[in-house]
Amino acid sequence: xxxxxxxxxxxxxxxxxxxxxxxxxxxxxxxxxxxxxxxxxxxxxxxxxxxxxxxxxxxxxxxxxxxxxxxxxxxxxxxxxxxxxx
Numbered sequence: 719x720x721x722x723x724x725x726x727x728x729x730x731x732x733x734x735x736x737x738x739x740x741x742x743x744x745x746x747x748x749x750x751x752x753x754x755x756x757x758x759x760x761x762x763x764x765x766x767x768x769x770x771x772x773x774x775x776x777x778x779x780x781x782x783x784x785x786x787x788x789x790x791x792x793x794x795x796x797x798x799x800x801x802x803x804x
Contacts, residue, residue, distance in 0.1 A: 746764045753760040 743766075748765050749763075751760075751762040751764070753762075
């Protein structure tokens with residue numbers, strides 16, 4: 719059985735790392751970073767947009783639900799095949 723202190727510290731470490739990454743993301747989102755080092759220009763633009771639909775759209779505007787009834791097909795009957803072997 720694992721030590722509960724080890725399990726708790728792993729979870730806490732993951733939470734702290736994700737929190738730091740989120741704060742860095744918030745700091746650079748929608749920003750343009752420029753660097754001029756050793757005569758070389760570097761321009762980096764970070765812009766992450768939300769991909770969820772706007773709040774004004776309702777699900778009924780997007781989807782239409784229809785009932786579809788499928789009738790089972792009757793099995794086809796074929797005449798018997800007679801093979802004559804000589």
